[in-house]
Amino acid sequence: xxxxxxxxxxxxxxxxxxxxxxxxxxxxxxxxxxxxxxxxxxxxxxxxxxxxxxxxxxxxxxxxxxxxxxxxxxxxxxxxxxxxxxxxxxxxxxxxxxxxxxxxxxxxxxxxxxxxxxxxxxxxxxxxxxxxxxxxxxxxxxxxxxxxxxxxxxxxxxxxxxxxxxxxxxxxxxxxxxxxxxxxxxxxxxxxxxxxxxxxxxxxxxxxxxxxxxxxxxxxxxxxxxxxxxxxxxxxxxxxxxxxxxxxxxxxxxxxxxxxxxxxxxxxxxxxxxxxxxxxxxxxxxxxxxxxxxxxxxxxxxx
Amino acid sequence: xxxxxxxxxxxxxxxxxxxxxxxxxxxxxxxxxxxxxxxxxxxxxxxxxxxxxxxxxxxxxxxxxxxxxxxxxxxxxxxxxxxxxxxxxxxxxxxxxxxxxxxxxxxxxxxxxxxxxxxxxxxxxxxxxxxxxxxxxxxxxxxxxxxxxxxxxxxxxxxxxxxxxxxxxxxxxxxxxxxxxxxxxxxxxxxxxxxxxxxxxxxxxxxxxxxxxxxxxxxxxxxxxxxxxxxxxxxxxxxxxxxxxxxxxxxxxxxxxxxxxxxxxxxxxxxxxxxxxxxxxxxxxxxxxxxxxxxxxxxxxxxxxxxxxxxxxxxxxxxxxxxxxxxxxxxxxxxxxxxxxxxxxxxxxxxxxxxxxxxxxxxxxxxxxxxxxxxxxxxxxxxxxxxxxxxxxxxxxxxxxxxxxxxxxxxxxxxxxxxxxxxxxxxxxxxxxxxxxxxxxxxxxxxxxxxxxxxxxxxxxxxxxxxxxxxxxxxxxxxxxxxxxxxxxxxxxxxxxxxxxxxxxxxxxxxxxxxxxxxxxxxxxxxxxxxxxxxxxxxxxxxxxxxxxxxxxxxxxxxxxxxxxxxxxxxxxxxxxxxxxxxxxxxxxxxxxxxxxxxxxx
Numbered sequence: 001x002x003x004x005x006x007x008x009x010x011x012x013x014x015x016x017x018x019x020x021x022x023x024x025x026x027x028x029x030x031x032x033x034x035x036x037x038x039x040x041x042x043x044x045x046x047x048x049x050x051x052x053x054x055x056x057x058x059x060x061x062x063x064x065x066x067x068x069x070x071x072x073x074x075x076x077x078x079x080x081x082x083x084x085x086x087x088x089x090x091x092x093x094x095x096x097x098x099x100x101x102x103x104x105x106x107x108x109x110x111x112x113x114x115x116x117x118x119x120x121x122x123x124x125x126x127x128x129x130x131x132x133x134x135x136x137x138x139x140x141x142x143x144x145x146x147x148x149x150x151x152x153x154x155x156x157x158x159x160x161x162x163x164x165x166x167x168x169x170x171x172x173x174x175x176x177x178x179x180x181x182x183x184x185x186x187x188x189x190x191x192x193x194x195x196x197x198x199x200x201x202x203x204x205x206x207x208x209x210x211x212x213x214x215x216x217x218x219x220x221x222x223x224x225x226x227x228x229x230x231x232x233x234x235x236x237x238x239x240x241x242x243x244x245x246x247x248x249x250x251x252x253x254x255x256x257x258x259x260x261x262x263x264x265x266x267x268x269x270x271x272x273x274x275x276x277x278x279x280x281x282x283x284x285x286x287x288x289x290x291x292x293x294x295x296x297x298x299x300x301x302x303x
Numbered sequence: 304x305x306x307x308x309x310x311x312x313x314x315x316x317x318x319x320x321x322x323x324x325x326x327x328x329x330x331x332x333x334x335x336x337x338x339x340x341x342x343x344x345x346x347x348x349x350x351x352x353x354x355x356x357x358x359x360x361x362x363x364x365x366x367x368x369x370x371x372x373x374x375x376x377x378x379x380x381x382x383x384x385x386x387x388x389x390x391x392x393x394x395x396x397x398x399x400x401x402x403x404x405x406x407x408x409x410x411x412x413x414x415x416x417x418x419x420x421x422x423x424x425x426x427x428x429x430x431x432x433x434x435x436x437x438x439x440x441x442x443x444x445x446x447x448x449x450x451x452x453x454x455x456x457x458x459x460x461x462x463x464x465x466x467x468x469x470x471x472x473x474x475x476x477x478x479x480x481x482x483x484x485x486x487x488x489x490x491x492x493x494x495x496x497x498x499x500x501x502x503x504x505x506x507x508x509x510x511x512x513x514x515x516x517x518x519x520x521x522x523x524x525x526x527x528x529x530x531x532x533x534x535x536x537x538x539x540x541x542x543x544x545x546x547x548x549x550x551x552x553x554x555x556x557x558x559x560x561x562x563x564x565x566x567x568x569x570x571x572x573x574x575x576x577x578x579x580x581x582x583x584x585x586x587x588x589x590x591x592x593x594x595x596x597x598x599x600x601x602x603x604x605x606x607x608x609x610x611x612x613x614x615x616x617x618x619x620x621x622x623x624x625x626x627x628x629x630x631x632x633x634x635x636x637x638x639x640x641x642x643x644x645x646x647x648x649x650x651x652x653x654x655x656x657x658x659x660x661x662x663x664x665x666x667x668x669x670x671x672x673x674x675x676x677x678x679x680x681x682x683x684x685x686x687x688x689x690x691x692x693x694x695x696x697x698x699x700x701x702x703x704x705x706x707x708x709x710x711x712x713x714x715x716x717x718x719x720x721x722x723x724x725x726x727x728x729x730x731x732x733x734x735x736x737x738x739x740x741x742x743x744x745x746x747x748x749x750x751x752x753x754x755x756x757x758x759x760x761x762x763x764x765x766x767x768x769x770x771x772x773x774x775x776x777x778x779x780x781x782x783x784x785x786x787x788x789x790x791x792x793x794x795x796x797x798x799x800x801x802x803x804x805x806x807x808x809x810x811x812x813x814x815x816x817x818x819x820x821x822x823x824x825x826x827x828x829x830x831x832x833x834x835x836x837x838x839x840x841x842x843x844x845x846x847x848x849x850x851x852x853x854x855x856x857x858x859x860x861x862x863x864x865x866x867x868x869x870x871x872x873x874x875x876x877x878x879x880x881x882x883x884x885x886x887x888x889x890x891x892x893x894x895x896x897x898x899x900x901x902x903x904x905x
Binding site for chain 2: 195197201202203205212213217
């Protein structure tokens with residue numbers, strides 16, 4: 001993709017976590033004539049805006065209730081009255097997909113947040129805690145990384161039990177080793193950097209040194225990767241819900257809806273296809289923006 | 304090695320390269336304006352100027368590399384751009400490929416970047432031969448070997464099979480020259496060929512270029528350093544603001560510079576004669592020149608209204624100046640004298656820093672061996688040596704960033720290197736560091752204000768107005784405007800970055816400043832400003848400096864005493880006058896010989 005090429009031009013210094021939402025920013029004053037922002041990016045930004053509205057205020061986009069059942073209108077195909085059709089209980093699918101945005105996104109976000117926190121703490125501990133801590137933590141990470149993350153999440157959720165919070169934790173457990181690895185590697189680099197030495201030279205106490213210089217600089221690359229990881233977590237969460245381990249009916253959640261729709265796939269394709277499309281589109285949007293943020297971040301630190 | 308094209312009688316034939324009225328602009332930026340020069344076989348012309356003067360653009364235009372590929376397409380025009388009967392201005396890309404590498408060779412500054420890391424040096428050197436069909440496949444290895452031999456690379460057979468990263472800086476530069484020479488070009492363009500190299504290696508590369516010139520190759524040397532140029536060039540063209548401001552025979556120009564910019568460049572070369580003088584002219588807040596005026600007017604001490612409004616013509620002696628200096632005037636301006644050295648040789652005073660037989664090995668390889676020296680308050684000790692001699696490790700041990708395996712360092716007569724980090728912390732503020740690469744020593748997320756404020760905070764200045772005031776004061780002390788407070792270091796020039804680093808180092812009012820190659824990444828004119836700044840600060844604040852450099856001139860300019868390092872050992876420590884007048888150690892003598900002063904060439 002053209003827009004991901006790394007250029008030796010210092011971009012604007014957006015904080016890595018803010019890049020996601022403000023990708024097409026004002027270029028640095030010295031930047032030469034800028035190319036048109038690519039179509040994929042514009043589409044992704046529009047879709048993101050839509051998703052946010054759906055997650056924060058689904059009522060704005062559809063007045064229908066996502067939970068009320070109308071058995072008489074069960075399995076109506078998509079049309080003027082019901083844009084996405086209705087499910088087996090006659091609930092408006094458009095409304096359900098819209099209302100499903102919040103729980104689905106929250107699952108992905110929560111899982112990612114837990115994974116980032118755990119990964120950061122373990123990564124820092126491994127890098128700064130001495131040889132033994134490093135060996136133990138990293139060999140443990142090796143073991144966990146050798147299992148497919150979805151299997152690991154399944155295992156965890158079986159132990160923890162079903163429910164939204166447990167799904168988040170289970171997915172976080174599966175993703176922690178990867179993040180911990182990245183943070184550890186970055187910390188090892190940052191710890192030897194000139195600016196950390198300069199801070200040592202100023203006599204900064206160790207805790208302050210870690211909080212002020214090591215942590216923020218070591219976490220940056222992981223945060224960028226986490227935007228991409230968020231998409232993966234979202235799909236994993238939908239997968240666990242699909243298996244009936246996530247939020248329980250009747251609350252609209254894309255994974256669970258997809259699971260229900262599967263039964264009618266031969267007769268009423270729309271029940272499964274629309275929630276599935278929502279999952280795919282969200283993951284795609286997050287990936288496009290995440291990659292973009294990644295490219296910008298590399299450019300910023302290389303400058 | 305015979306010369307490919309037999310030259311005709313030099314008197315009758317036109318010059319090999321003739322450039323007249325060359326203009327290169329990138330959009331609205333006029334990088335090169337009305338540049339004219341000629342170059343004959345066996346002649347060396349040096350184009351000298353600071354970064355942004357247009358010297359490199361001129362060089363790249365001569366190999367047809369300014370046009371395509373750039374972000375902003377270059378517009379090149381010239382009244383005449385002739386090379387050995389070819390009109391370079393009209394060449395198509397295909398025709399350029401015939402000329403480039405074969406007739407005109409190019410040697411760039413950074414050999415590590417210019418050599419393909421995935422190919423052996425031999426393959427790299429063979430490339431021009433293959434591309435231009437100058438040797439059969441079977442003959443290639445032998446040709447490569449002889450080229451490496453010719454450029455003075457020992458063990459050519461082994462070296463040809465190695466990759467760029469396996470070679471030292473000097474060998475890489477030779478390999479690059481060998482590759483440029485492979486097709487036996489008539490003209491060799493060398494853009495800063497020795498800037499990144501140690502002095503002894505630099506001398507070898509210059510000797511090699513001199514030898515090539517002697518064999519009939521025309522040499523166009525691009526440099527920011529007049530002292531390098533003085534050893535090699537027959538003629539010198541000084542560029543400023545895209546124009547040639549002075550040209551002339553090297554000897555005349557270096558001995559009697561007439562243009563104020565040439566004089567400033569010469570005054571900026573540090574060395575014995577510049578001790579106690581200012582290297583850079585006083586910064587003058589002069590009105591900027593109009594586009595039609597002399598490009599140097601805004602910086603020139605002698606500029607008047609004529610200079611600012613009208614471009615001076617080139618006079619008979621080759622200077623483009625309304626007020627050229629008469630012959631014989633000194634280029635140096637005397638600085639306020641340093642206070643009399645407070646150094647006492649006896650043992651009656653405790654040394655600020657006492658380094659006692661320290662040693663340090665990495666992976667079993669000794670890097671620092673048995674190094675001892677003392678440094679008194681207010682004194683400047685220059686630590687000189689080539690890369691890999693252990694200078695930086697010594698500095699890191701002094702800074703308490705590295706622990707010596709043997710020996711110890713005392714600060715104010717008390718233990719320093721043996722302390723745990725916790726016990727050392729209170730005294731950390733006594734010693735501060737200025738690194739070669741200031742950017743690497745700045746947290747990339749911090750603004751200038753936060754960088755300096757962090758150091759100010761360590762001295763107990765409370766948050767808020769008081770701290771901000773102190774930060775501004777420090778910036779002012781190093782000659783930076785407060786307007787830079789909100790900038791990030793990446794948005795600053797190299798000189799400004801180094802000033803910020805110095806401001807930060809000064810914040811805790813240290814007694815000792817350890818400067819590790821603080822100016823070696825800077826342009827000569829910027830280097831001059833930073834050295835002036837360090838000299839001023841030393842005088843005003845009574846700082847002691849441990850000044851590490853590979854550049855003997857810089858050390859000679861600034862230091863009271865000099866310690867010479869080789870292979871981890873101190874081979875000689877003496878006062879600056881003694882060391883340069885009567886070096887005792889053979890290695891010191893070799894170093895000195897490699898940096899013959901400007902003008903005393905060949």
